[in-house]
Amino acid sequence: xxxxxxxxxxxxxxxxxxxxxxxxxxxxxxxxxxxxxxxxxxxxxxxxxxxxxxxxxxxxxxxxxxxxxxxxxxxxxxxxxxxxxxxxxxxxxxxxxxxxxxxxxxxxxxxxxxxxxxxxxxxxxxxxxxxxxxxxxxxxxxxxxxxxxxxxxxxxxxxxxxxxxxxxxxxxxxxxxxxxxxxxxxxxxxxxxxx
Numbered sequence: 001x002x003x004x005x006x007x008x009x010x011x012x013x014x015x016x017x018x019x020x021x022x023x024x025x026x027x028x029x030x031x032x033x034x035x036x037x038x039x040x041x042x043x044x045x046x047x048x049x050x051x052x053x054x055x056x057x058x059x060x061x062x063x064x065x066x067x068x069x070x071x072x073x074x075x076x077x078x079x080x081x082x083x084x085x086x087x088x089x090x091x092x093x094x095x096x097x098x099x100x101x102x103x104x105x106x107x108x109x110x111x112x113x114x115x116x117x118x119x120x121x122x123x124x125x126x127x128x129x130x131x132x133x134x135x136x137x138x139x140x141x142x143x144x145x146x147x148x149x150x151x152x153x154x155x156x157x158x159x160x161x162x163x164x165x166x167x168x169x170x171x172x173x174x175x176x177x178x179x180x181x182x183x184x185x186x187x188x189x190x191x192x193x194x195x
Contacts, residue, residue, distance in 0.1 A: 001033065002034055002139055003032070003034045003035070004032060004034070005030065005031075005032040005037070005100045006029075006030070006031045007028065007030055007093065007096045007100055008029040008093065008098055009027070009028055009089050009090075009093035009096065010027050010029065011027040011028065011087070012024050012026050012085045012086075012088075012089055013025055013026075013027075013045075014079060015047075020132070022046070022079065022178060023047050023049075023079075023113075024048070024079050024085060024088075024091055025045045025046060026045065026046060026047070027040075027043060027044070027045050028043070028044050028045070028046055028096070028115060029042075029043045030042045030116065034085040034106075036106045036107070036112075037112065037116070037117065038112065038136075038137050038140040038141065039116050039140055039141075040142075042115060042116040042144065044114075044115065044116065044143075045100050046114065046117055048070075048092075050089065050114070050121060051070055051077070051092055051095065053121040054111065054114050055067055055070055055112065057108075057110050057125075058099065059112065061108055061110075062104055062105060062108070064103065065102065065104060067099070068081075068094070068095050068098040069093050069095070069101065070091060070092070071087065071088045071090075071091025071092065071095075097114075109136045110124055110125070110128055111126075112136060112140065113127060113136060113139060113140070114186060115130070116140045116144070117141065117143040118143060119121070119139060119142055119143075120184045127139055129157050150167075160192065161163075
């Protein structure tokens with residue numbers, strides 16, 4: 001059987017950052033039979049600035065590869081204009097489709113964390129650098145178990161479910177508290193950067 005990776009970037013949603021700033025995030029859906037992926041299906045939400053981070057990190061780790069471009073960052077982008085939002089969504093999907101065709105890029109742990117967890121870029125970097133209590137595979141499995149749509153029957157699953165409930169405000173990753181120097185929660189991003 002031939003390996004496949006299907007990626008869809010869809011469902012743009014406006015999110016409030018604070019009372020003055022909003023951004024758009026997009027759902028990234030992955031379905032694959034590739035041995036490169038820990039989970040065969042996953043669904044996460046990412047914003048444009050996280051795609052920029054991913055491209056920069058992939059480029060720094062694969063300097064000889066010409067990476068595809070992201071949709072251009074324009075000062076005229078209007079999140080209330082459905083055409084602008086859909087154009088960006090299509091560009092993000094094309095970017096990921098091209099990235100996922102490259103075997104060298106598929107070996108980058110940051111790509112897998114980006115596609116299969118809700119970790120922030122800072123937390124992805126910490127995980128890849130071994131500065132967290134959890135491995136890349138642990139992070140992906142934990143995120144997947146917290147997002148199941150059916151009851152979790154094993155004890156570890158129940159523990160993870162309870163951890164997610166108690167840490168929902170402080171940890172968007174669902175990986176719970178850590179005594180590392182890097183926290184696992186959402187970081188406030190400077191308002192001057194584009195979404």
